[in-house]
Amino acid sequence: MASNSNAETIINALQAGDSHAIEALYAHHREGFFRWASYRFEGNRQDFEDAWQDAIIAFYQQVIQGKLLHLRHEVRTWLYAVGYKRLLNNKRKLKRILWKDQIDDALVVIDFEQESVDPEKIKFLHAALKSMSSQCRELLVARYYQNLGIEEIQQNWNLKNSNTTSATLSRCLGRLKDCFKKTFTTFSNG
Amino acid sequence: MDEIAQDLIERYHQNALNPEEKREFQRRINTDDDFAKEVQWHELALEAIRLEGEKELRRRLTTKGIELDKKAPKRPTTFSWLWVLLMVVVLALGLWFIYPKSTRDEATSPTAPTEKAFPTLPSSPKSLDPAPDPPQAQIKPASVDGKKVFAAYFEPYRDESLELSVRGNAAEKPSPQEYFQQLYWEGKYSAALIAFDSLNSFAQQDKTNLFLKANCLLHAKQGKTAASILEDMTQKGPSRFMEQVPWYLALSYLQTGQIEKAMSVLDEIVEKKGVHFENATQLYQALK
Structure with a gap:
């Protein structure tokens, strides 16, 4: 399927750490999604923007985590379907749909649901990360969110060598865990 | 470990x-x-x-x-149709003037006296466009109906930053200013104008509120009052709507039939290559 070769190109680029690929994907289908969503939902541009960003972020995370390696549909269809679900979950009023398209078909197959995290937990996790140096934060995000390799991180952050990079990452991750341990110990003692 | x-x-x-x-x-x-x-x-x-x-x-x-969004300002999908319609109207009116009147007369009355063979420009635009009450002395006797052109180009200003976040505080009653902006965002311009009047004097001087009010006024076909607000804004120095104000000022002039003034402002926008550069260029050409 021609569309899937396109999907594979994007997936490969993201897996290779090409962070611009996700911005290009976001930009490429954005207006189309807004238009499509506005035919289906009562909502304003900001609602559609939020849904679109969620869909893009979900796609990125699924790819990076290795959960999405192949697509049965076009990338666009996957994104629209996830954005559609997001708008439904946010109780956006659905307009009367007079026609069906491939997104409706895809919805049956795409069973991806975004996890919701307890807001209190989010606050706590943010606070823990905020207590760290900005370099530590950036390094951890690069390694564990963007999936960048040690060599790439070493080059991007001008670190001495790969050993130093690994050690720095390990220290930063250790500090973050210590922060959690400390908080939980305080809670359980108090 | x-x-x-x-x-x-x-x-x-x-x-x-x-x-x-x-x-x-x-x-x-x-x-x-x-x-x-x-x-x-x-x-x-x-x-x-x-x-x-x-x-x-x-x-x-x-x-x-x-x-x-900055690169491609939002346009309604009907815009292109309106633009085509506008071009047809302008073209038709242009032809009406350019095409010798006598030729038209000849077509209907081939035996007309020779004096009628010479084209005579209409003495006043009123003969073609009987606008009941032209507001200013400097109205250009042009073939363009400012109001029609205005209608083709005017779209109340919108950007996402104007939308009030309602998540999490839906139960709270909005302040008068929030209420005004909310009405504006929802496209209830007449109601927004009423809400504006209930704002305190400080809020009524706020540049965002004033700019939105001017848009409501334009929507309510009160271009003269809108123009006076926008003129005031251009004189009071920079605001976040610095690039928007001239465009809406030009439209205010257009709505009130002040074509020369509108063209002069459009000319400035084109020269400065501001955010409305393309629209201003098209509109300027259409008015020319």
């Missing part, structure tokens, strides 16, 4: 364990409490990093979105 265990945990989360290592991982989780706890800390750390990464990515996407 020893380094081997740390490595095992990390590689487990990267899906990089071979079957034997996976078994070892499961065994330790079941038999070693410290190891099981360490796995939990690791997962919590990964979740925190994921949230931070997501926040960062969302920030980048938002910036990209703003860039895209």
Whole structure:
């Protein structure tokens, strides 16, 4: 399927750490999604923007985590379907749909649901990360969110060598865990 | 926790364990409490990093979105049709003037006296466009109906920053200013004008509120009052709507039939190559 070769190109680029690929994907289908969503939902541009960003972020995370390696549909269809679900979950009023398209078909197959995290937990996790140096934060995000390799991180952050990079990452991750341990110990003692 | 265990945990989360290592991982989780706890800390750390990464990515996407919106200002889908319609009207009116009147007369009355063969320009635009009450002396006797052109180009200003966030505080009663802006955002311009009058004097001087009011006035076909607000804004120095004000001022002039003034403002926009450069260029050409 021609569309899937396109999907594979994007997936490969993201897996290779090409962070611009996700911005290009976001930009490429954005207006189309807004238009499509506005035919289906009562909502304003900001609602559609939020849904679109969620869909893009979900796609990125699924790819990076290795959960999405192949697509049965076009990338666009996957994104629209996830954005559609997001708008439904946010109780956006659905307009009367007079026609069906491939997104409706895809919805049956795409069973991806975004996890919701307890807001209190989010606050706590943010606070823990905020207590760290900005370099530590950036390094951890690069390694564990963007999936960048040690060599790439070493080059991007001008670190001495790969050993130093690994050690720095390990220290930063250790500090973050210590922060959690400390908080939980305080809670359980108090 | 020893380094081997740390490595095992990390590689487990990267899906990089071979079957034997996976078994070892499961065994330790079941038999070693410290190891099981360490796995939990690791997962919590990964979740925190994921949230931070997501926040960062969302920030980048938002910036990209703003860039895209700036490059391609939002247009309703009907715009192109309106533009075509406008061009047809302008063309038809243009032909009406350019095409010798006598030729038209000849067509209907081939035996007309020779004096009628000479084209005579209409003495006043009123003969073609009987606008009941031209507001200013400097109205250009042009073939363009300012109001029609205005209608083709006017679209109340909108950008996402104007939308009030309602999430989480839906139960709270909005302040008068929020109410005014909310009405504006919802496109209830007449109601917004009424709401504006109930704002305190400080809020009534706020540049955002004034700019929105001017848009409401334009929507209500009160171009003269809108123009006076916008003229005032251009004189009072910079605001976040610096690039928008001249465009809406030009439209106000257009609505009130002050074509010369509108053209002069449009000319400035074109020269400065502002955000409405393309529209201003088209409109200027259409008015010319």
